[in-house]
Amino acid sequence: MNQFQYNKANEPHSAVKLVAKDPDAHFLAGGTNLIDLMKMGVVNPTKLVDINHLPFSKIEKLPHGLRIGALVSNSDVADSELVKAGFPLLSQAINAGASPQLRNMATVGGNLMQRTRCPYFFDTTLPCNKRKPGSGCGALEGINRMHAIFGASDQCIAVNPSDMNVAMRALNATVHVSGPKGARGIPIADFHRLPGEQPELDNTLKNGELITAVELPYSAFNKNLSYLKIRDRTSYAFALVSAAVALHLEGETIKEARLAMGGVAHKPWRLSAAEEFLKGKMVSEGNFRQAAQIAMKGAKAYQYNQFKLKLAPNTLIQSLRIASGIAAS
Amino acid sequence: MKKDTIGEPLSRVDGRLKVTGGAKYSGEYKFPGLTYAVLVPATIVNGTVTAVDIKAAKYAPGVLAVITPFNAEKVPGYQPDAKKPVKGLKLFNDNQVHFNGQPIALVIADTFERATYAATLVKATYQVQPFETDFRKNIDKGVTPNAGKYKDYVRGEADAYKNAQVKIEQEYIQPSEMHNPMELHVTTAYWEGDNKVTVYTKSQGVMSSQRAIAAAFNLEPQNVLINARFVGGAFGSSLRTWPHEIAAVQAAKFVKHPVKLTLTREQMFTLVGYRPLTIQKIGLGATADGKLTGITHESHSQTAVYEEFTENAVNVSRFLYQSPNVNTRYKVVPLHIGVPAPMRGPGESTGAYALESALDELSYALNIDPIELRLRNYADIDQERNLPWSSKHLKECYQLGADRIGWANRSPKPGTIKDGDWLVGYGIGCGAFGAYRGHAEAKLKLMADGSINIQSATTDIGPGTNTAMIVIAADVLGMPAEKITFDLGNSSLPPAPTQGGSSTVSSVGSAVHDVCVALRQKLYTLQGKPRDSMDEIDYAAVIKEQNLPYLEISVGSESGDNAKNYSMYSFSAHFAKVYVHPLTGVVKIKNLIAVVDAGKIVNQKTAASQMKGGAVGGIGMAMTEEAIIDNRFGRYINGNFADYHVPVNADIPQIEAVFINKPDPVINPVGTKGIGEISLIGVAPAIANAVFNATGIRVRDLPITPDKLLS
Structure with missing residues (x-):
């Protein structure tokens, strides 16, 4: 070091x-x-x-939501009664990641900033445009089993490794930051970015900006939900694919759906078209399958991650089945 | 009559030390002036080091020395004219690089952190040569190993399966799998003068470490003291003395300080061996009623360009089932990678995965229950050696395991049993491993208070060796275990073989048995009784009445000639029940049963633990473990504990170990055959076969990750 x-x-x-x-x-x-x-x-x-030592370690109730300080540990968020009651999807997602020891240390702000686990990024002897712009993408024609199927560029096909971020994306979180030019709120959709021509940039933070809190708006998405993470072992492994699903149900009718995926893109991947399709539809296997098909539009796989073209929709279907109560978790 | 204590469950005698941190491992010994060595790995795959710039490293804070191929003192055992040349990589002896990650320099500093930092400042320049790490691309370059016992084998007619009524011909792939013991490989060495060195190292055999280091530095063996009192797992990775261990001893000599060299977890992927990537072709032929008429087993394994590694990948097909026609072929493919090493169930586990999977495939082709198929081809003698078994109770293993797993609930048609969303499947896989016994010595000391100390230079890499030895001694002596202590893990003790090949209880246990018998005979003789008397002995009283301060007795113990008339193996039958999710490919192993014919079980408690540990290794082999090289760079891309997946607790189901527990009448006086290897051999095919039974999907390339089960 x-x-x-x-x-x-x-x-x-x-x-x-x-x-x-x-x-x-x-x-x-x-x-x-x-x-x-x-x-x-x-x-x-x-x-x-x-x-x-900064004063960012509280979880506070706001009139329209919850404000989680950037320094609250992942464990404390997952175990918080306020989070479990209002945003159980977030709780499930956090508990699906890392290990208890890591979750005890890791913070909300840190989790938003987590770097990719792409092996070419981690090994300084190998090419990686994210680590060393212009050195090439080692994964593009390398061992890319863990890599993106959405939104990648020929500069970088890495994925965001976080579980928390996927739930945050589904729950429309806002990331609050404080910088040299003052404070601002960044919608989670705009916080992480796609690699494009600048894969060295994971997010849209400006120089010196510090995450202070995350706000989650209250919603009806706290009853029918599922964070399903498929991985190579039962815990302490990054997602091959994960699917965050929250449904606002009225009887058997889906009033609104929130769908996001992990392990598939450089940012937590929201499935807006599939959400739109499910709006007003009945809970049914057929509708879930159609939604998954819609969600996969534009997916592109590489040599070793072809399986994700099947695993991703299947995981979404299964997560929808669990969220709607068709299947046990 | 003395009480029979063998087999009684006894907790580990050093369990408390281990869980309280009182057990000291090789990296935990502190000496005045201790210094720290850190290896600098090559970043090329093949070629020569043309220069090493050590200036920045040498003047970094706390650095004592930087050893490179250009300034290293010659290790005598590495020289062509050495009396006993050291095999394998000769670190810093020349400037050749044979694999990515091979150490090209060693930095020694006053703290580990400073040595680590200085190591990053060492800059090597290379002349790069083309390299080959791609196994599949080079499989045609496979050669028959130099070691004679790996010659092609034919019994009856070769490839007879091709003409059979029903046949299976398939290819099975075992990926590279790392031992990854929890304890890192650590060596601490200090010299006293130029001719005597003391070494604390992660070793499965203190005597073989002593021989290797004595040979490397041209020392008298008695002037090399090896300590390996506690070993935090090894699984075969410490069967040999590695180049980095010799480098640590070399460094200690160079800086004239005690030196500790600890490999990083990342270095454990390149420097201490692994189960080699192996591709196997199996051909099975049978009559319509399920009699095997031919078995062909061909295998290609990785090895290193600088050293040949071989293992018994195909041998299990020669004897496990009865067949008039068997042929096997074993080849190795030299690549620019580190040399493999035996890994728990070496060769046999790889071979059994292929054979037991193929046999399962045959059972579906024949529509015969897999257990019934095994019974129809039960080998009543060892056809390979044409010898009777010393003991074999595999039929009972089948029966017991089938009862415990609920085999009657299995459907012969895959994918037909469901529990909620989940598909349910059952599978069996068998294992066999040679039951060995080597020459071992033991020294016993009877104290004035009637307590006993026994010593032997064996090691304990985890199974609870000293506990087992105390059980054997307590049984023979007819005294409580608490009165007996057992010393191991030090090369100054009476010689014993390396702990490996499931042979420790058989070899060292026999010496312990014999030394205890010798003590009884001695005491009866002193008392004027017939030496084979069975009278109870009050040990303290005899010592007192004979007016002795203590009594010492030593024996050496080994097999008699009778053993040559038998084929000796341990056998296991593993049963798995799995749930597979049809949408996501997630596998949950619900239950694993290991039924074992390993002769007499010395300690039910530690033996059951050892079986469970082996089963966990088998789950890793079946489900999660694969070391992956990017062949463009010749470099592992998952060489760390985050990306290389050993099973976690949540992957492990209830594991039940069932022992037949019938003493083998031939192998040794205790009747034990060994369980270290068969606890793992056969686990992976049991799981793979259960996955097929659940899904109809046959995974012929381990590990069975979810992506391979998406229908």
Whole structure:
């Protein structure tokens, strides 16, 4: 590990200032991802600004939703009675990720910032446009079994590894940030980005911007829901594919559906067309199959992830079956 | 009459030490002036190191030395004129690179962190040569190994299956699988003068480590002291002395300080062996009523360009079932990769996956129940060696396992039993592994208070060896286990074989048995009784009445000639019940039953634990484990614990171990045959066969990940 400077920030303003003026400075929260990347030489910050003492560790009830501080641990979010009552999908998604030890350390803000697990990104001897722009994409013609089927570019086919983000996307979260030019709210749909020509950028944060909280609007999506994650072992593995489903049901009629997928794109992938299709439809296997077919429009697979073209719709169907009560979880 | 204590469940005598952190492993010994060595891996696959720039590393904080091929002192055992040349990679002896990740330098510093940092500053330049790591592309370059016992084998007529009424011809793939013991490989070494070295290392055999290091540095074996008191799992990865262990000893000599060298988890993927990627072709032919008429088993395995590795991948097909015609062929394909090593159930587990899967396929082709098919081809003698079995109770294993798993509920038609969404399937897979016994010695000391200490230079890589030895001693001596201690894991103790090949209880247990018998005979003689008396002995009283401070006795123990008249194997039958989700391909193993004919079971409790551990290894082989190389770069792309999946607790069902527990009358005085390997051999095909029974999908390339089961 390279030498770096360690700074403990006592208030948000100074944290932002310290990072904004140094392009190689990073905020340090739980460190579960950043420290690993530093050990591997993937990220080499000159300066770490420890934000763990900033006042972002509360979960607060707002009139129209819930505000979760950026430093609340993943475990505390998943176990929160407020979250379990209002946003059980988020609870399920978080518990599907990592291990209890990691969830105890990892924060909400950190999880939003989690880097891809693409092996070419992690190995500094291999090409990766995300780690080293212009070096090429090792995965494009490499071992790309874990890689994207939606929204990739020929510069990068990596996926966002987070489970939490998938639920956040389905639940229309807003990411609140504070930066040198003040505070703003970023809809989760606009927070993560597709790789395009700049795969080095995972998100739309501007220089020095610090995540302070995430807000979730209350909705009727807290009764019929399922986060189904398919992976190579039963826990502590990244998703081959995951499907977050929340249904607002009236009897057997779907008033509204929220659908998002993980393990398929550079960002948590919302399935708007499939949601639109399900609106007003009856709960039925046939409708779920059609929705899954619609969801897969535009999917493109590579040499080793062809199976995702089948696994993705199947996982969505099964998650819909569970959310609607047709199948047991 | 003494009480029969063998087989009684006894908790591990060092269990408390292990769970409280009191057990000291090789990396936990501290010495004044201890320094830390970190390896620098090559980033090319094949070629030569033309220069190593060590300037920045050498002047980094805390660095004592940087060893490279250009400044290393010559290791005597690496030289062409060595008395006993050391096999394998000769680290820092020349500037050749044979695989990606091969160490090309070693940094020694005052802390691990400083050594790690300095290692990143070492810059090598290379002359790069073309390389080959792609097994499939190079399979035609397979060669018959130099070792004679891997010659082609033919009994009766070759490829007889081709003319059979019913035949199966299929290919089965075992991917590279890493041992990945929880404890990293660590070696700590310090020299006293130029001729004596003490080494704490992760070793399955302190005597073989002693021989290897003595040979490498041209020392008298007694001047090389090896300690491996506790070993945190090894699974075959510590059967040999690796180049990095010799490098640690070399470094300690160079800096004249104690040196500790710890491999990183990532380095464990390249430097300490693995189960080699193996592609096998099986041909089975049978009559319509299910009698095997021919078995053909051909296998290609990876090996390294710089060292040949071989294992018994095809041998299981020669003896497990009765067949007049059997032919096997085994080839290895040299590639620019690290050399493999035996991994629990070495060869046999790979071979049994293929044979037992093919036999299952044959059972469907014949429409005969898989257990019935095995019964119709039951081998009453070993046809390979034309010898009777010393003991074989596999039929009872079939019966017991079938009862426990609920085989009667199995449908002969795949995909027809459901529980909710889930498809339900049952499978069987059998295993066999040679029952071995080597020469072992034991020394016993009877103290004035009547307590006993026994010593032998065996090791305990996890099964609870000293607990088993104490059970054997307590049984022979007719005294409580609490009065007996057993010392192992040190090369200064009486010689014993390496812990491997399921042979420790058979070899060392026999020496312990014999030394205890010798003590009884000695004491009877001192008392003027016939030496084979069965009278109870008050050990403290005899010592007192004979006016002895203590009494010491040593024996060596090995097989008699009678053993040559028998074929000796342990056998296992594994049963799996699985649930498979038809939409997502997710497999839940609901139940695993391992039924074992391993002769007498010395300690039911630790033996059951060992069986469960082996079954977990089998689940990893079947379901999750595969080390993947990107052949464009010759480099593993999942060489870490996040991306290489060993099973987690949530993958493991209730595992039940059932022991036939009938002593083998031939192999040794205790009647034990060994369980280390057969606990794993046969597990993977049992699961794969159950998955087929559930889904109708035959997975012929492990591991069985969800993507392979999408219908």
